[in-house]
Amino acid sequence: MLSFLLILIAAFFFTGVIIRTKSIASGRKGPGILQPIKDVIRLFKKGAVYSTTTSFIFQIAPTIYFSSVVMAMMVVPFGQAKGIISFNGDFVFFAYVLALGKFFSIISAMDTGSSFEGMGASREALYSLFAEPAFFILMGSFALLTGHTSFHLMFMALHLGSYVSYAIALLATFVLVMILMVENSRMPIDDPKTHLELTMIHEVMILDNSGFDLGLILTTGYLKFALYGALIVNLFIGMVPYQYAIMLFFAIQFILAVSIGLIESFMARFRMSHNPQFIFTLTSVSLLIFFGVLLVLGKFV
Amino acid sequence: MVVWSILLYSSWGITILGLLALPFIPIRFKANFAVFILFANALLTSVLVLPSLSGEALSFVFYAGSFVKEVPVKIDSLAAWFVLIINFTSVTGIIYGSGYMKPYTDSKAKLSLHWILYILFHLSMIWVCLLQNGFAFLIAWEAMSLTSMLLVIFDHNNTNTIKAGINYLVQMHLSIVFLTIGFVWVYFVTGSFGFEAIHEFFLKQTNIWLFLIFFVGFGFKAGFVPFHSWLPHAHPAAPSHVSGVMSGVIVKLGIYGIIRMISFLHADFVLLGEIIITVSVLTGLYGIINAAVHRDFKKMLAYCTIENIGIIGIGLGIGLIGMGTNSILLFYLGFAGALLHVLNHSLFKSLLFYTAGSVYQQTHTRDMEKLGGLLKKMPKTAFLFLIGAIAIGGLPPFNGFISEFVIYGGLVEGMKLQSISLISLLILTFAGLSLIGGLSILTFTKTFGTIFLGSEREHHHQEPKEVSMIMLLPQYLIIAMMLSVAVFPQWYLEITGKISYNLISSSNLFTSAFEPSILVAYSETMSSISLYSLIFVGLIGLFWLVRMAATKGKNRVYDETWGCGYQAPNSRMQYSGKSFSKPLGKMFNFLLIEKKNYPELTAGEIFPETRKYSSHYVDFFEYYFIDKMNQQILYFINYFKFIQNGRVQSYVMYGIVFILAIFVLTMFNLVK
Numbered sequence: 001m002l003s004f005l006l007i008l009i010a011a012f013f014f015t016g017v018i019i020r021t022k023s024i025a026s027g028r029k030g031p032g033i034l035q036p037i038k039d040v041i042r043l044f045k046k047g048a049v050y051s052t053t054t055s056f057i058f059q060i061a062p063t064i065y066f067s068s069v070v071m072a073m074m075v076v077p078f079g080q081a082k083g084i085i086s087f088n089g090d091f092v093f094f095a096y097v098l099a100l101g102k103f104f105s106i107i108s109a110m111d112t113g114s115s116f117e118g119m120g121a122s123r124e125a126l127y128s129l130f131a132e133p134a135f136f137i138l139m140g141s142f143a144l145l146t147g148h149t150s151f152h153l154m155f156m157a158l159h160l161g162s163y164v165s166y167a168i169a170l171l172a173t174f175v176l177v178m179i180l181m182v183e184n185s186r187m188p189i190d191d192p193k194t195h196l197e198l199t200m201i202h203e204v205m206i207l208d209n210s211g212f213d214l215g216l217i218l219t220t221g222y223l224k225f226a227l228y229g230a231l232i233v234n235l236f237i238g239m240v241p242y243q244y245a246i247m248l249f250f251a252i253q254f255i256l257a258v259s260i261g262l263i264e265s266f267m268a269r270f271r272m273s274h275n276p277q278f279i280f281t282l283t284s285v286s287l288l289i290f291f292g293v294l295l296v297l298g299k300f301v
Numbered sequence: 302m303v304v305w306s307i308l309l310y311s312s313w314g315i316t317i318l319g320l321l322a323l324p325f326i327p328i329r330f331k332a333n334f335a336v337f338i339l340f341a342n343a344l345l346t347s348v349l350v351l352p353s354l355s356g357e358a359l360s361f362v363f364y365a366g367s368f369v370k371e372v373p374v375k376i377d378s379l380a381a382w383f384v385l386i387i388n389f390t391s392v393t394g395i396i397y398g399s400g401y402m403k404p405y406t407d408s409k410a411k412l413s414l415h416w417i418l419y420i421l422f423h424l425s426m427i428w429v430c431l432l433q434n435g436f437a438f439l440i441a442w443e444a445m446s447l448t449s450m451l452l453v454i455f456d457h458n459n460t461n462t463i464k465a466g467i468n469y470l471v472q473m474h475l476s477i478v479f480l481t482i483g484f485v486w487v488y489f490v491t492g493s494f495g496f497e498a499i500h501e502f503f504l505k506q507t508n509i510w511l512f513l514i515f516f517v518g519f520g521f522k523a524g525f526v527p528f529h530s531w532l533p534h535a536h537p538a539a540p541s542h543v544s545g546v547m548s549g550v551i552v553k554l555g556i557y558g559i560i561r562m563i564s565f566l567h568a569d570f571v572l573l574g575e576i577i578i579t580v581s582v583l584t585g586l587y588g589i590i591n592a593a594v595h596r597d598f599k600k601m602l603a604y605c606t607i608e609n610i611g612i613i614g615i616g617l618g619i620g621l622i623g624m625g626t627n628s629i630l631l632f633y634l635g636f637a638g639a640l641l642h643v644l645n646h647s648l649f650k651s652l653l654f655y656t657a658g659s660v661y662q663q664t665h666t667r668d669m670e671k672l673g674g675l676l677k678k679m680p681k682t683a684f685l686f687l688i689g690a691i692a693i694g695g696l697p698p699f700n701g702f703i704s705e706f707v708i709y710g711g712l713v714e715g716m717k718l719q720s721i722s723l724i725s726l727l728i729l730t731f732a733g734l735s736l737i738g739g740l741s742i743l744t745f746t747k748t749f750g751t752i753f754l755g756s757e758r759e760h761h762h763q764e765p766k767e768v769s770m771i772m773l774l775p776q777y778l779i780i781a782m783m784l785s786v787a788v789f790p791q792w793y794l795e796i797t798g799k800i801s802y803n804l805i806s807s808s809n810l811f812t813s814a815f816e817p818s819i820l821v822a823y824s825e826t827m828s829s830i831s832l833y834s835l836i837f838v839g840l841i842g843l844f845w846l847v848r849m850a851a852t853k854g855k856n857r858v859y860d861e862t863w864g865c866g867y868q869a870p871n872s873r874m875q876y877s878g879k880s881f882s883k884p885l886g887k888m889f890n891f892l893l894i895e896k897k898n899y900p901e902l903t904a905g906e907i908f909p910e911t912r913k914y915s916s917h918y919v920d921f922f923e924y925y926f927i928d929k930m931n932q933q934i935l936y937f938i939n940y941f942k943f944i945q946n947g948r949v950q951s952y953v954m955y956g957i958v959f960i961l962a963i964f965v966l967t968m969f970n971l972v973k
Contacts, residue, residue, distance in 0.1 A: 106750070110751070125743040
């Protein structure tokens, strides 16, 4: 329950911090931290334009997309506090619930019959599928390391003892940050501020969404940031008492948002055709983690 | 008379009477009559096997002629599980088929033959599960292959269909060759064709080779790579209800055979488990990567079947490793997951084939690039396909997630093993399974999006409309069944757990006792998963209501799709399925061989004429291995062409020479 609330709060500021960082880095003052939330509230109040080609899929997809992330939020624990839902193998549930949301966002883009939106849909499907093995190998390695199979127990048992385990945590952070970038269509993978439909991924998928649905999709994006941020936080807090853990939570989320902003300010987007290779290298980083875990456990003789 | 004999004799009696009567039934009632016979058969055999599902095995012997002599029949829980799956899918298949075959009323004889074959096909599948004698088993197996082959070539005026049929026939006989070698080997060692003899054989001799021979033999049927190449030909060629049953059940009988052989195994579990897992992961990935690029939607479904066989195989491999490492939980999760996935796949794959058949019946094309926007014309079919697609992707809240979750659970449990090589294998399998999941989302979003969403890509001569109730009804039945698995997974898991326990109950494989407490904990997890899936559905409903309330009274404008500034878009400009999966095809171009067909612009051609461009993907194994091998064989065989010269005189001479040879050889006592 605690993690659910904390993720909600973090989601309020996360995107704002990114935008603000980008503005400052480019020498502008930039909008307030809460501007993204204000945008969404404005969208919620608006009417909507629907394409005549679309069907009920297009109408229901944003809701399902949003629900899937809310459901995934329930699974994420917070240090010693369980998530609302916690069971053995819950990380599989986490990944597959998110996948259902993605399924619907993809077919909703296909529903418009546009020549551009299918392009984004195709890329979204391809890139996110290449991020899957990295996440699963990461979680499998944690299961191997801790002997537990649920998020809560795994993160609780994750002690930072030796130097190798610091390296593991660092690599795991890297993998999770990159997965976050892929899932949220952020910079090295996709440029949310581009103005050419041919080079967009997420933005081109939602070209036809407007009004309440668009607001819902944007909110989902904010929540997703905080959701993956919370996973990263969990790598570090373990058994830390709540009063410090909560502060640590916001500190790490803040650092994450700032670093995303900095990455976006100083880095160019990858060439579209190089993206799959790049995402797939995440899997090899995950394999490194796996070997690190084998080292820690002394399985290498 | 005991109960089983009453049931079996009445099943045979009904079948024989029905088959004799079927050609004389008026064309209007033919299908209904066939449905009736099949339903009676299914009911009788279900009643027969139902007590064995969780309870004691039922064994009896019947006399079958002087050569085979006594044929033992044993209905244990494994056989019962498969018989029930066969019955359910065959019944939905024939109900659907009775609607699907309506347009073919002009060919009366063909239809009679079709329904006769279908009934025999169903019966032969059931007997494959029941017989416990190698010889009798092979006869049933052959009957199943032949009837299904004849069902595939229903549309026999089409050369491609005949080709697919012959391809299937040849490959099924390769399968039989391997199985025969296996049974004969057992016969030479133990002197018996009975299945118990296989157990004896495994006790005495090395386990690996005989098992691998059986694995190849059954692998042909199941469609493990590289024995899969009949599926993408046979499934599109067959009428949809037949492909649904074939894909849903007949390939599972290959799995049945493998599980049956596993139950006789005595040693080398870990090695065999490693082999099966490796083959299965490759099968799964190969199947789904191919499925993603094909534009013939029935071919896509056939490749997707290969993928699911891979997932089932992963479960079997985990189970075997559990048997070898003395880990009950691993054994349980592997086999129970695999058996549950057998059921689940038979449900959603037959559903998907039926919906594909409905689309084909209405549009007369299997090329998804010619379709589009069917959701508005066939809303029910589209909805059914969507549910099938979500379920087959293993996404909650449907049943596919349950069995995949159990198999994932097995893989995670496997992390607790000691051996580093096993852990490494399992973590790679883990990655492979997640990749399979992601790829199947790509495949099915592409297929659903291209066929049902957007707008019509090509105009059809006949306006497609929703199919008849008789075709929709079995699909609703399947969905009800799927939901029952999704909502009460613990019941099904309990059954499959018991089946896997019965498999090894005779042997004292595990040193520790079969502790129900671990399994109870797991079944609690399963029931909580179904609860969370329901919560998820509830959440979607809740947010939907919120959305309805929030958008009520707001301005809603309907307009064209935003064309990014372009004012005259047409339906041909939609993103096509081919372009959707092209990036994937490019990445895996070493595996997905694309053949392009187009005339180049010649040097002197100043005013180019209209030209056509076409491209298609060919199967890697078929192109590089099977076709090449066939060419070599043909090349060699060509030297013997002079024997078959078409002159009757020579053929008569061959006969005379043969008779003389026999005569002379017997005279000199060389042949007795």
